[in-house]
Amino acid sequence: xxxxxxxxxxxxxxxxxxxxxxxxxxxxxxxxxxxxxxxxxxxxxxxxxxxxxxxxxxxxxxxxxxxxxxxxxxxxxxxxxxxxxxxxxxxxxxxxxxxxxxxxxxxxxxxxxxxxxxxxxxxxxxxxxxxxxxxxxxxxxxxxxxxxxxxxxxxxxxxxxxxxxxxxxxxxxxxx
Amino acid sequence: xxxxxxxxxxxxxxxxxxxxxxxxxxxxxxxxxxxxxxxxxxxxxxxxxxxxxxxxxxxxxxxxxxxxxxxxxxxxxxxxxxxxxxxxxxxxxxxxxxxxxxxxxxxxxxxxxxxxxxxxxxxxxxxxxxxxxxxxxxxxxxxxxxxxxxxxxxxxxxxxxxxxxxxxxxxxxxxxxxxxxxxxxxxxxxxxxxxxxxxxxxxxxxxxxxxxxxxxxxxxxxxxxxxxxxxxxxxxxxxxxxxxxxxxxxxxxxxxxxxxxxxxxxxxxxxxxxxxxxxxxxxxxxxxxxxxxxxxxxxxxxxxxxxxxxxxxxxxxxxxxxxxxxxxxxxxxxxxxxxxxxxxxxxxxxxxxxxxxxxxxxxxxxxxxxxxxxxxxxxxxxxxxxxxxxxxxxxxxxxxxxxxxxxxxxxxxxxxxxxxxxxxxxxxxxxxxxxxxxxxxxxxxxxxxxxxxxxxxxxxxxxxxxxxxxxxxxxxxxxxxxxxxxxxxxxxxxxxxxxxxxxxxxxxxxxxxxxxxxxxxxxxxxxxxxxxxxxxxxxxxxxxxxxxxxxxxxxxxxxxxxxxxxxxxxxxxxxxxxxxxxxxxxxxxxxxxxxxxxxxxxxxxxxxxxxxxxxxxxxxxxxxxxxxxxxxxxxxxxxxxxxxxxxxxxxxxxxxxx
Numbered sequence: 038x039x040x041x042x043x044x045x046x047x048x049x050x051x052x053x054x055x056x057x058x059x060x061x062x063x064x065x066x067x068x069x070x071x072x073x074x075x076x077x078x079x080x081x082x083x084x085x086x087x088x089x090x091x092x093x094x095x096x097x098x099x100x101x102x103x104x105x106x107x108x109x110x111x112x113x114x115x116x117x118x119x120x121x122x123x124x125x126x127x128x129x130x131x132x133x134x135x136x137x138x139x140x141x142x143x144x145x146x147x148x149x150x151x152x153x154x155x156x157x158x159x160x161x162x163x164x165x166x167x168x169x170x171x172x173x174x175x176x177x178x179x180x181x182x183x184x185x186x187x188x189x190x191x192x193x194x195x196x197x198x199x200x201x202x203x204x205x206x207x208x209x210x211x212x213x
Numbered sequence: 214x215x216x217x218x219x220x221x222x223x224x225x226x227x228x229x230x231x232x233x234x235x236x237x238x239x240x241x242x243x244x245x246x247x248x249x250x251x252x253x254x255x256x257x258x259x260x261x262x263x264x265x266x267x268x269x270x271x272x273x274x275x276x277x278x279x280x281x282x283x284x285x286x287x288x289x290x291x292x293x294x295x296x297x298x299x300x301x302x303x304x305x306x307x308x309x310x311x312x313x314x315x316x317x318x319x320x321x322x323x324x325x326x327x328x329x330x331x332x333x334x335x336x337x338x339x340x341x342x343x344x345x346x347x348x349x350x351x352x353x354x355x356x357x358x359x360x361x362x363x364x365x366x367x368x369x370x371x372x373x374x375x376x377x378x379x380x381x382x383x384x385x386x387x388x389x390x391x392x393x394x395x396x397x398x399x400x401x402x403x404x405x406x407x408x409x410x411x412x413x414x415x416x417x418x419x420x421x422x423x424x425x426x427x428x429x430x431x432x433x434x435x436x437x438x439x440x441x442x443x444x445x446x447x448x449x450x451x452x453x454x455x456x457x458x459x460x461x462x463x464x465x466x467x468x469x470x471x472x473x474x475x476x477x478x479x480x481x482x483x484x485x486x487x488x489x490x491x492x493x494x495x496x497x498x499x500x501x502x503x504x505x506x507x508x509x510x511x512x513x514x515x516x517x518x519x520x521x522x523x524x525x526x527x528x529x530x531x532x533x534x535x536x537x538x539x540x541x542x543x544x545x546x547x548x549x550x551x552x553x554x555x556x557x558x559x560x561x562x563x564x565x566x567x568x569x570x571x572x573x574x575x576x577x578x579x580x581x582x583x584x585x586x587x588x589x590x591x592x593x594x595x596x597x598x599x600x601x602x603x604x605x606x607x608x609x610x611x612x613x614x615x616x617x618x619x620x621x622x623x624x625x626x627x628x629x630x631x632x633x634x635x636x637x638x639x640x641x642x643x644x645x646x647x648x649x650x651x652x653x654x655x656x657x658x659x660x661x662x663x664x665x666x667x668x669x670x671x672x673x674x675x676x677x678x679x680x681x682x683x684x685x686x687x688x689x690x691x692x693x694x695x696x697x698x699x700x701x702x703x704x705x706x707x708x709x710x711x712x713x714x715x716x717x718x719x720x721x722x723x724x725x726x727x728x729x730x731x732x733x734x735x736x737x738x739x740x741x742x743x744x745x746x747x748x749x750x751x752x753x754x755x756x757x758x759x760x761x762x763x764x765x766x767x768x769x770x771x772x773x774x775x776x777x778x779x780x781x782x783x784x785x786x787x788x789x790x791x792x793x794x795x796x797x798x799x800x801x802x803x804x805x806x807x808x809x810x811x812x813x814x815x816x817x818x819x820x821x822x823x824x825x826x827x828x829x830x831x832x833x834x835x836x837x838x839x840x841x842x843x844x845x846x847x848x849x850x851x852x853x854x855x856x857x858x859x860x861x862x863x864x865x866x867x868x869x870x871x
Contacts, residue, residue, distance in 0.1 A: 042546050045490060046539035049497070052583060053536065057528055111450060116795070139599060147732055150822040151785075151796060151813040165599070174585070 073188045079170040083136065083160035086146065092134070092160040098186035102131045102211050104204075105180040106156070107168055109140040110148035112176045118195035119152045126155035131181075131208055134158050138176050139165040179204075183211050216281055219269025220360035223310075226262040226317070227354060229255050230346035233320070237340025241333040241408075249336035253324040256339045259346060260321035263314045270310060270359050271301050280366045283307060283359040289370040291760040299383035306359035308386060312503065313349050315387075315394040316342065323398060323423075330419060334405050341401035348530050356526050379445055389434030389461060393499035395427025396464060399471065400496035403489045404538060407545040412485040417478035420492065422849055424475065427495075428468045429845040435461050436838035443831070444798055451725065451834060454603040459582040460502030466575035467495035470568045477561045480626060484565065485549040491568075493542060497535045498575070504531060556628045563621035563629075570614040577606045608664075615668045615719070618712055619675030623682070637682060641674035658727065665723020672716035676709050707848025711841045718837025724806065724830025736820040740771075744827035746808060747771045748781070753812070753821060761786040763797075766812040766821065770801065783812040807831040 073079065078094045085092055097103050106122060108115040126133050135156035137145035142161055149159065162168055171180065174193060181190040181204070190207045192200065233255035240248030270283070274297045279285040287304040288297055302311040320342030327335050353359075402420045406412045438461065443451040452458060471491040478488045504527045556562060581602050619641060623634050635642075648670040652663045683705065684698035729744040737752035751767040768781040781799035788795070801808040806829040813822030 039547050042486070043543040045494070046536060046543050049535050049539055052501075053528060053532055055583075056524075111453065143730070143732055147811075147813060147822065147824045151811065151824070153814060 073172055074191065075187055075189065078182060078186050078188060079167075081160075081167050081170070083162055083167055086137075086142070086159040086161060088158060092136075092158065094186065097182045098184070100184040102184060102208060103134055103182045104131050105134045105136060105182060107136045107138045107162075107171070107173050107176050107178045108145075108148075109138050109176045110144040111140065114195035115148075115177045116152065118177055118197065119155070121196045121198065121201055122155040123153055124201075125204070126157075128208075130212060132157045134160065136160045136162050136167065138162050138168045138173065181207050181211065215269055216273055216278065216360055216362065219266045219273075220358075222262045222266040222269070223350070223354065223358075223360065226259050226266065226313075227347060227350040229259045229262060230317075230343045230350055233259060233343030234340050234347055235343075237336040237343060241336045241340070244333070246332070249332055252336050252339055252343070256317070256320040256324040256342060259343070260314075260317035263310075263317045266360075267301075267310055267314045270307060271298060274298060274301050277370065279368070279370055280362050280364065281359070282361045282363045285363065285367055285370050287370070289760065293759045295380070295383060302386050302390075303383075306353070306357045308390075309349070309353050309357050310359055311387065312390055312394060313346055313353065315390050316346055316349065316397055319395055319398045319423075320346065323401070327419075334402075334409060334416075334419075337405035337408055338398070338401040341404050342397065345397055345401075345534065348533065352526055352530060379441060385434060385437045385441060388430055388437060390503075392427050392429075392431030392434050392468075393461075393464060393503055395423065395430055396468060396496040396499050398423040399427065399468075399492045400538070403492035404541065406489060407541055410545065410548055412478065412489060412549050414479045414482055417475045417488065420488075421472065421475045421479070424468055424471050424492075424495070425845050425849050428465070428472060429842045429849070431461065431465045431468060432838055432842040432845065435465060436835045436842075439838075440835050444800055445795070451831070454581070454600050456582050457502075459578050460498075463575050463578055463582075464495050464498040464502060466571050466578070467491055467498050470571040470575070471495055473564050473571075474568050477564050481561050483561065484568075486546045487568070489546060489549065490542060491572075493535075493538050494575075497538070498579075500531055500535060504528075558624075558631050559629045560621065560624040560626045563617055563624055567614065567617055567621060570610050570617070574607060574610045574614070577610070578603070581606070612664075612668065615672055615715075618715070619671050622679045622708065622712070623675070638675055638678055641671060641678050644674045645671040662723040662726040665719055665726065669716045669720035669723065672719065673713055676713045676716065680705075680709050703851040704848045707844045707846075707851065710844025710847060712844075714837045714840030714842075714844055716837070717833050717840060721830045721833030721835075721837055724833065725828060727829045729827040731825045732822075733825075734816070734820045734822050736818070741823070741825070743808065743825045746827070747773075748808075748810070748825065750821070750823065753815070756784075758786065761788045763787070764812065766799075766810075766823075768799070768810055770808065781808065781810045783810045785812055802832045804832070805829065 078097050081092060081094050081096075083092045097105075104125060122133065125131060133156045135149075135154075135158070137148075137159060140148075140161075140163065142163070145159065145161065149156070160167075171178075172191075177195050179192040179196060180188050181192075183189050189211055190204075192204065196204060233252050236248045236255065237252035239245070240250075240252055270281075272278075273281045273284050274288055275294065277284065277288060277290045277297070279288075283304065283306050284300075287307070288300045292300070301307045320339055323330075323335065323338050323342070327338070330338070399420055402416070402423065406416055435458075438458070439451045442453065471488065474484050474488045474491055477484045619638065620634055623637055645667055649663065649667045652658045652666055658666075680698060680701070681694075683701055685694045686697075689697070731741060731743050733741050735741060735750045737750055740747055740749040742748075747770070749769045749771060751769055753764050753766045756763050756765050763784040763786040765782050765784045768783075770778045770781065772778050779801050781801055783799040784797040786795045786797060796811055799810045806827060809826040809828055809831075811824045813824060815821050
């Protein structure tokens with residue numbers, strides 16, 4: 038029976054081990070490179086808001102750079118990054134696609150109505166399945182996809198003003 | 214210069230904490246009275262030094278001293294004074310300083326108020342506080358020092374995140390920290406008991422008021438945080454099962470379980486190893502809460518203050534504190550022998566079951582919070598665990614827990630007669646069935662809200678039954694019964710309030726499932742109906758706040774007679790310095806619920822998009838939580854914590870050590 042008393046410390050060590058693995062491997066989720074980098078966009082089939090067509094993997098191979106932003110109306114940092122998305126939407130070299138993740142259609146709609154809509158199209162991932170396929174860890178998360186439909190950059194967490202330089206650099210690099 | 218004094222006080226506090234720890238442990242082991250007294254003195258000195266350092270930082274914020282990097286990064290001259298002060302703990306470095314200040318506060322409180330404690334126990338408790346303080350002070354001094362300066366001095370600061378600029382959030386962290394850190398005292402008591410090798414009724418009695426104090430702060434802090442999310446995030450949700458929220462819920466659950474198991478340890482001399490484990494666990498959950506989340510391992514809705522570079526340092530501290538405590542527990546706890554045997558059907562049996570359910574609840578929340586991390590480590594897949602998981606696992610645990618909460622207080626110690634208890638609760642049972650039938654057949658509500666209301670009714674009526682049975686004797690008049698009820702011990706009323714508060718909170722949560730939502734687009738002068746309420750949109754004006762500009766919509770709520778029942782003024786604020794916008798919902802609360810209006814965007818024709826909710830019983834959620842906290846306070850004021858048994862038991866205890 039004595040070994041029973043070791044269970045708490047064992048569980049704690051397991052948790053600490055995994056947390057340590059993350060920290061030591063330098064794989065902090067804020068800068069986590071996606072395994073999908075330089076891969077094609079994963080299979081996607083989502084309804085679009087106010088548009089009878091659907092968002093699929095081929096919708097990205099348009100020759101133009103697309104920035105895909107996973108957001109949700111219930112997500113606080115999404116509000117914080119919104120001004121940055123609004124300013125990106127004014128740029129000619131990139132088109133913005135929003136994917137409302139685990140969100141009700143009406144909520145996503147009113148979120149955009151309330152703060153302004155930076156997206157040229159908004160897809161609905163109500164179940165969150167597509168987010169899993171994309172490796173989304175939580176919202177907000179942003180992917181930059183080149184004109185050939187390959188994922189080239191991933192940003193985890195809100196795009197804050199200080200992140201804009203990095204985003205712009207990626208966009209410049211991908212210019213054909 | 215003043216800043217340097219603060220910095221110096223911080224360094225000095227570290228030295229004092231080391232002394233406090235060393236003198237306390239050695240003094241207690243060698244029965245050296247001088248060393249023990251010095252350790253207790255050190256606890257007070259450490260608190261004064263840290264409080265001084267904290268006020269120095271606060272001064273730097275108030276006078277906007279931007280030569281201090283921390284102030285520059287988190288403040289701005291245009292910010293209102295309240296938020297300049299709140300800015301002190303609105304960032305990582307400042308919140309860490311607040312954390313150790315509160316830790317030292319509890320150390321000093323034990324040193325000052327623990328007069329009836331046996332000297333070795335007291336100095337060991339204070340020594341554990343010193344050790345914790347020293348560990349976190351090294352971390353602050355090396356990796357997150359709030360007193361670092363910069364030159365040249367910038368002209369103005371970079372502002373606080375406007376979303377966090379809110380009275381609810383200004384006071385939410387200090388309260389939550391009081392709760393988190395308050396559990397350090399319980400942790401220290403548990404370690405001291407393991408060193409002593411002795412857990413008795415007196416120990417359990419000393420631990421309970423400290424746990425209760427921390428529990429009250431946690432309850433209030435969690436309620437305040439959820440209230441903030443409710444009115445600031447602008448869609449009427451109040452709990453998101455976000456890692457940061459879960460991090461506050463886990464220590465709360467552990468503390469709740471501990472409060473109940475300590476009763477068994479006190480009254481029946483049983484469940485000792487378990488109570489000690491819960492005491493260690495509650496503070497460990499607090500540490501996980503404050504640090505695992507902040508270290509950036511878990512991303513979350515609240516992930517503004519994350520910083521991965523400090524993660525390793527924090528993890529090392531957690532390994533020492535939690536790993537050390539649990540290892541020590543594994544070695545020492547088997548020697549704690551339980552006293553009384555007990556029957557499964559009894560008050561203590563019910564409390565054991567209650568403990569099991571609450572602990573499983575805490576573990577499921579832990580699993581749900583850490584699961585994404587484990588999956589990520591074991592495979593390449595990334596997932597997130599959302600409300601559906603938490604709802605489906607907590608519900609089956611909450612239902613028996615609440616049924617038991619009704620039964621438990623009516624059971625006597627040692628041996629209870631289940632049929633008798635059920636008989637005494639027949640009115641509560643009838644009320645519950647009536648509510649279930651009324652809501653289900655007559656009002657035809659959805660299943661989950663019915664479930665919530667039914668169990669709220671059960672719990673509330675069981676609490677009332679318990680109070681009536683304690684005060685009513687056949688033949689007594691109503692006046693005599695009321696008099697008897699008022700003379701019941703405060704702890705009894707405290708329990709009744711805490712349980713009743715949960716029933717009210719439960720009804721509020723059930724009410725949230727009946728939300729009505731209206732999404733519309735209105736030109737000024739038009740009106741809309743929200744669940745039978747007439748609201749007239751009177752237009753939008755521009756207003757200027759201290760560090761923002763806002764567009765303020767005005768809605769007039771008119772009753773059926775055409776009279777104005779109130780004005781609602783939701784705002785959209787723009788913060789130019791932080792380049793961020795926030796929405797401020799307008800909320801009108803009454804006993805039966807909230808009317809909640811959010812202003813959206815205008816279109817080219819001058820119409821505004823508007824979102825409005827009627828949230829039935831929403832204020833009950835926080836009202837119930839506050840009543841629970843009030844119950845805790847009432848119980849804490851019960852005189853039996855201050856006089857009586859502790860003194861009786863402490864005489865033989867000190868005599869033995871002699």
